[in-house]
Amino acid sequence: MKKRILPIIGLASIMMLLAGCTEMNEPITAESEGFWNSYIVYPLSLLIIWMAEHLGHSYGWGLIVTTLIIRTAILPLMIKQVKSSKAMQAIQPEMKALQEKYSSKDQATQRQLQQETMALFQKYNVNPLAGCLPILVQMPILIGVYHAISRTEQIANDSFLWFDLGSPDPFFILPIVAGITTFIQQKISMVGMNTNPQMQAQMTMMLYIMPIMIMIFAFNFPAALSLYWVVGNIYGIVQTYFIKGPELKKAAAENAGGAKKK
Template identity: 85%
Template sequence: MKKRILLIIGLASIMMLLAGCTEIKEPITADSEGFWNSYIVYPLSALIIWLSETFGENYGLGIIGVTLIIRLALLPLMIKQVKSSKAMQAIQPEMKELQAKYSSKDAATQQKLQQETMALFSKYNVNPLAGCLPIVVQMPILIGFYHAISRTEEIALHSFLWFDLGSPDPYYILPVVAGITTFIQQKMSMAGMNSNPTMAAQMTMMLYIMPIMIVVFAINFPAALSLYWVVGNLFGIVQTYFIKGPDLRKAAAENAGGAKKK
């Protein structure tokens, strides 16, 4: 529990640090200075422009294309993260037994608990930090892409389908779809996770809070960012379906069985 809280705080700190490296309204160009601008934001912006021109100046398709490229590049990390999470879930019963066995809070007992826990990790070849690393690695890339979309002036000058990429969706279609797909992806990601009541309550709370936050942001942000969220979420749904297929089918069967009993 403490590790999860520390991870969330750490990621929030990284996001604030990266967001504060430069003004998000400052256009990104080849002359933009700083490591963040030169090696992350500008290359992503240049890729969006190049791909959009390849599609005949269609910046909507350019954003979709780069979103898919990034998600595919991060796919191995996401698979590793899911495998690590499943491995941690598998040894939870034994970890709970150790915690019950060494429940005393004195230093000697806690040291013994730590030793036994590390031995358990070694026995099953589980790295408790392996699930965190993919998140830490992908965060700068995803935030950099967000900056690239926001600060590439060419994007604001083009339209795609029914909306202008530089202005919010006038019909709120993208924000609503972004919220719905965020909910679906998170719901699918929770399949097979046997959390304790406290963790389950927190995950359920985030399940509803995150989609609402995405909708609020998408209503006020340029439609280009909403498009990025929608495409990324759709990719995530397909990705989660194939990676967590057995867990999803098991959860569906359990829900169906519970419905029949009622």
């Protein structure tokens, strides 16, 4: 149960950090000090402004294009994550056999299990941490975008479509779309994944809880952050479709076949 709630706790912690940072009232400028301001927030602010200046002075479009650039830059990590997930699935039978062989809970047996498991990873050149890389990279960027939006006056005060970038969506449209696209992205990412029942239960729980949490937080955060999340999700859906195209088509054919039999 603890393993299942860790991702939720992690997301909640990130959102609390977004909401409670002590520098939120300080405008971001070239004079802002510190690694975080100088190398993450200010460059993101400049990039959004630069894009806006070349897109009819629309900071909304500037943010959209910036989001696409960021997601394209981390695309190799996303591809690596998919490959890592497939590799982990391929060695699941051998991992299960090891767990059964070293089922005793004493310290010596568990140490042997860890050694055998690491040897198995090395044998098949599997990095169990590779799947975490995209989220580890995206979280600082997400927080940086939030700061860039909130601490750059011209971005925060600009309007795009029906909402002000620096204020929550008054009609809650973006938060709802953010939740829906989060669900879709997670759903198609799960296609073709053959996991053990415990992991499957955890993934199913996150499939439904994550979109709800995203919507709840998005109700209170600047609409621009929801826009960033929605665009990133749509990019991720398209990306996953092309990376996992054959698996998605196979799953669709199986579902269609099952429906005809009924």
